Amino acid sequence: MPSPDAALAPREQSRRLAMIGGSLGNLVEWYDWFVYASFALYFAGNFFPNDNPTAQLMNTAGIFAVGFLMRPVGGWLLGRAADRHGRKSALTLTVTLMSAAALLIALAPTYGQAGYLGAGVLLVARLLQGLSIGGEYAASATYLTEAADRNKRGLGSSYQYVSMTAGQLLGLGMLIVMQRTLTTEQISTWGWRVPFLLGAVFAVVVFWLRRRLHETEAFAEQQRADAGRQAGAGERGTMKALWEHRREALLVIALTLGGTLAYYTYTTYLTKYLIGSAGMHKNTATLVSFTALTLYACLQPLFGMLSDRVGRRPLLIGFGVGCAVGTYPIMTALGGVTSFWPALGLSVLALTIVSGYTSISAVVKAELFPTRVRALGVALPYAIANALFGGTAEYVALWFKDGGHETYFFWYVSGCALISLVAYVLMPDTRAAAMSRREAEDDDRGVRGPDRRPLPLDAADAADAADTSGAAGAAGTAGTAGTA
Template identity: 80%
Template structure:
């Protein structure tokens, strides 16, 4: 083979334009999905007492956090149903379906009656909407991770997949930005009475726009190749096919464990922690979260691009070491933070550490599986890990706080990160995996992983 034959074919201008459109379309949809998912936790401090009566604010937040956690129980179900759909019918169709489900769920929350209006009927509506959101986001994570990874050029998959957490974080920022705006324009009683419904109405409207956008996306080359290459394959996206890759599924669960607990600790729980434990004003705590998440979003592409140069494992190992040894001192210092700047500095330190996981985890998971089971392989084990650990992180933190042993939660986060650290050290680096036969033929590399194609 001549040296030129081993070089990857330079993509045409039209191909580059299609890739940009795919990344933009997939990311914007992901942004709205995660905005709807996170805005529940963002506004819980204002609507908790509308659905759960009582005098103890921590108990009220535990009830709303419990419903937040219950939503995670549907993520494995959504991952299975919608991951199967993505592997059998295409990434585009699954992405369209997830955003339609999220729109309905946001609308339900926006019209839920309060306890004073209908007793616990409102809490039941919250629960049903949260279950629907959980199913939607369980499929969204896998479909978007797969779509963004497959739509990226082979040498830029870390950068491309990092857009998932950029858009996820921008969804949170959008929710926080709306909260800050409402805090400045409405009084606290107005926010608690009816103002908290506004972001859910907006979320439903945003989702309708994204539904239209996603219908215009093109399918990925890897899925098109898989669909056309072997005729009908009845095992695509099935549990039987996933069982053939059970080791990779186990890796996804183990590498997700520490990352998901750390991510939800320093994002959704951080505002409540600063208010309830550090005694910070709601407006100041919200501003700390908003600023730190903005920097966090900016960091993702840089870390993703770095992984394309040095590999995925160095970033994952750096995250796990930092989280294992740094959680206790960071959380302890945050509890004593007395100003915006001290809280911001500590929050940024924590999120810089977490970036080692968030920026590349989508690519790592997608690179472990062949095309015919890639979406399901990412979705189901990730959904299970999130249901058990990510979704319960906030509830566990509040439970330890209510029991008078808040610092035990810090050790819990460190322990989860330690388990993931062992996984990162032992697993192979996936950077050089070819996700399609076309990629393998276009750029065969000595020493790289074999093609992760339909044949596995």
Template identity: 60%
Template structure:
């Protein structure tokens, strides 16, 4: 049996960075696609209604999510059979290639719809990579964490996700202030994707030096069914729990991230610069909330935080989004957005660790990846498209009621599910009583 094991205490933070930093690139790439689509939508589709062009690019954005279940299956199987490190290294390699494809994609004026096809292929490749990245990262972080601090350390997965979004926003703000609107529409929108490709390549080399977790090494490779669908479907209840568990949370997460900047500028009437600055400041607050909530879950359990999210999101989504539509300046928009982000912290800070705690080591990566990817494809990836579709149809408020219904269903799941905080992954975090048993 391998002896590398989980990193010792002095290297936990090294493992944390290596295991979670790919999520930074994930959210950076997906966020810059969403936010910079207002600049490149006209480059890949014929001139016409700007909202229709945005719908086309949002459609490609959503299609990428439907590759997540495939990526979740492929990389989830790889992570359970060959190790979390193998899955994490493969996913970041695919991220590099997809970012480069978008950066060099030809425009409609140059090659017609072929440019949109290249854009679509890049999004499909990103969907494959991200379908496995989230689960492999969640499994690695949870298994490498110190006993009793799994919620705290795992919350950094969301921290890095939002740092990636913050980096995307920072580049957007810098480019908006250093380039003319014409330049951004012409070629400036390509710059963030070039940065993303180089950053992903750097993370690849970092991950090649990672060590495997103790839980994976203890499991061994003798079990031929590890990482297979047959083994996973022995846990049908847990599979369905992850889908229902993720439905409301992933929808609200994308609603307050990729959709919010457009909502503030397209519906509330704020300038693009102001909308981007509001999101930037709110996400800084959100980042600091994640480890605090993760640490709280290590003390009081995961379910209280999830139920807090479910109740407040079900009751507060419609009034909060309605109030945001009526804001007149930076301060009001920032305050209301922070309220929304406090609500979804009950989900985002611990969603990864709860999913890993539902499955055994042999199918942990696949068990997180596949059902979460399905929920993300159906509810998270489609959030922006559904919101724009309702707006295009003249009934934008219906999107808020749709989100409320999804949150209500998830709340039922949170109330019905068991507490997972005390689940042991390996000998490093088993109590004496669990070892004796």
């Protein structure tokens, strides 16, 4: 008779493969997304008149922000697809869209070749990227959270930002290599196209990898439950179902706005700030960002594991307090440094504070919703907050700078963090959430991790459970600890 450890081995192996497959795909998605910001300093002059360098950056930053406007649309369309047809199919679709967008940017004509046509192609590509990323965040957050062991969900979901950051590091690494092998003129004229071409190729490889992923247990349970329910799959991923969880959706917006603004301030905008405001050399500023992000990626699993022990709220509250109080002094100090080590120390300090949000961002949101609307519940409200605050961070910062009031942006970041802090203090801790019927049944039998409490089912799933008592696959549970 096989031992319990032998019986658990296939499940553990499947979870590891899910973590690897989901994370690699996420890495390439975010590489394509962030490489735009990494190389904007070099290709900005190719698509707009070159009489005002700040105006060029504002135009490219504006197109960067427009990509965020498509994220709510992508969140709705692809979040719905993930809830109706599975996490795997949505993940495959997002990487297909991203590959097409990267290819468009790589082949876009310059202002000298076709006037504003090149900027138009750039805009279309960013819209496609926004559509893709809008669904990617929710699909990967849901997939990684559902695929992880219950007592290690914080750790498992932390790999979302590890892979996101790895994608950005890959883009920055590409930039560092080019800065050391090509002249500035060569990068500005043709070298910037290379990372986008590689991004399109990477995406094709990931498409093949994602086709080989297995669906999550929670979604498979939901499918089996819907097969015996009158309404069936028609309820999954609908706005009507999301409306039933509107309180959780509003909570996602509130807890996201401060975190996403801080994240983009200290990642995509940091290099430009060090160059444009601190007067640092491009190569040094890029190296600061690369090193700081490498250390930041290493912090995510540590913070994720900590949340599995102490809960999600303490980390979120720590971020909210640190960001609200620390943004102005950190950014002011960064504006006065010109050498590598002081800039690196301040950047790492800022990103350590931000880790209290980013390391558990995915798991907190996923734990708020039942299986049948989890991807849409994560995707749409997150994408709205991200479009309004994260996507506009760089543009708002440059707008304040252009108006001679650069420090106003620091107070803006602190104020948004303060709003999110109120949400963190008032929200329940979601660590105890049961993500599937099997986990809820474990709760009922007393088979649960430390400090786990059984949670009530979503109303529709509870009715289904009553009608199909004893059936093998029942619906997912509501993931809100506050309703316990």
